[in-house]
Amino acid sequence: GIQVEQSPPDLILQEGANSTLRCNFSDSVNNLQWFHQNPWGQLINLFYIPSGTKQNGRLSATTVATERYSLLYISSSQTTDSGVYFCAVDSDKNAGGTSYGKLTFGQGTILTVHP
Amino acid sequence: EAGVAQSPRYKIIEKRQSVAFWCNPISGHATLYWYQQILGQGPKLLIQFQNNGVVDDSQLPKDRFSAERLKGVDSTLKIQPAKLEDSAVYLCASSPGRLGTSFVNEQFFGPGTRLTVL
Numbered sequence: 001g002i003q004v005e006q007s008p009p010d011l012i013l014q015e016g017a018n019s020t021l022r023c024n025f026s027d028s029v030n031n032l033q034w035f036h037q038n039p040w041g042q043l044i045n046l047f048y049i050p051s052g053t054k055q056n057g058r059l060s061a062t063t064v065a066t067e068r069y070s071l072l073y074i075s076s077s078q079t080t081d082s083g084v085y086f087c088a089v090d091s092d093k094n095a096g097g098t099s100y101g102k103l104t105f106g107q108g109t110i111l112t113v114h115p
Numbered sequence: 116e117a118g119v120a121q122s123p124r125y126k127i128i129e130k131r132q133s134v135a136f137w138c139n140p141i142s143g144h145a146t147l148y149w150y151q152q153i154l155g156q157g158p159k160l161l162i163q164f165q166n167n168g169v170v171d172d173s174q175l176p177k178d179r180f181s182a183e184r185l186k187g188v189d190s191t192l193k194i195q196p197a198k199l200e201d202s203a204v205y206l207c208a209s210s211p212g213r214l215g216t217s218f219v220n221e222q223f224f225g226p227g228t229r230l231t232v233l
Contacts, residue, residue: 004157031220041204043158043224086157090220092171101146101210101220102171105157 002027002091006106013077013113021072021109023087031090032063033103034072038083046072046085077113084108117141119225121207127231133195136228138207140188145212146170147184148222149192152204164190165212197232204229 003026013019023032034046047054047061049070054061058077063070074081088103120139128134140147145166150158161180163171167187175182179198184190194201208222 033221035224041227041229043206045221045223048221088157101212101222102148102160102163103150103158103222105159108157 002029002089002104004087004089004104004106006085006087006109008109009107010110011112013111015077015079015113015115017077017113018073018075019077019111021074021085021087021111023070023072023089023106025068025070025087025089025091027068027091029065029068029089029091031101032070033088034061034070035086035088036081036083037086037108043086074111077111079113079115082111082113084110119207119209119223121205121225121228123228124226125229125231127233128197130199130232131196133193134197134230135191135193136205136207136230138190138192138225140190140207140209141223143211144209144223145187146210146220147190148208148210149182149190150206150208150224152206152227154203158206161192194230197230199232202230202232 005024007022031050035043049061049063051065058075060073086108088105147164149161152158162175162182164184167184182192204227206227207225210222211219
């Protein structure tokens with residue numbers, strides 16, 4: 001099956017700093033999602049980004065599908081950004097070429113933002 | 116729009132006991148997923164439904180786990196009998212599935228059920 005690797009595994013920042021999280025994947029993908037898992041365990045959708053660039057406030061993401069990686073940028077980090085960031089990819093297709101939708105997750109990046 | 120609902124939020128049982136989890140997906144979402152998340156790892160798919168049919172259950176330990184999605188809406192996941200290694204968070208997700216001529220597979224997750232097996 002597809003391999004999904006995230007880096008760095010841990011990241012510690014001071015409030016206000018910027019950061020870049022990376023997701024590498026080993027095969028072509030139909031879709032890619034970034035999630036933030038908050039301290040209560042809820043997975044919050046950040047981006048649905050199989051290719052291209054999207055921005056939402058202080059967060060932006062870029063997926064370069066041909067080179068099999070995606071980047072998540074966090075600018076002016078806040079303490080509420082702390083938690084685990086997951087990249088997940090959908091790579092399976094049935095014989096008709098339709099995506100099954102099943103997500104394979106990376107191991108996550110644990111982000112800690114200090115005040 | 117209401118999100119994915121799950122219950123219970125927490126459950127503690129003894130090994131060899133049975134447990135059931137319930138999920139109500141976002142209204143109108145055809146595809147429903149159950150994932151297992153062990154502490155320190157990313158979620159792993161257990162089973163996927165398209166309406167009330169199973170699409171993928173290849174990672175479901177069928178000797179002890181079962182799941183159903185009657186009427187293509189709510190779903191239940193059952194473990195019988197539970198083992199210590201089943202301690203994990205069980206996450207339910209849903210996605211729209213087919214919209215017109217295309218598939219939309221963006222998944223939305225519920226809050227999860229944290230299971231502790233003693």
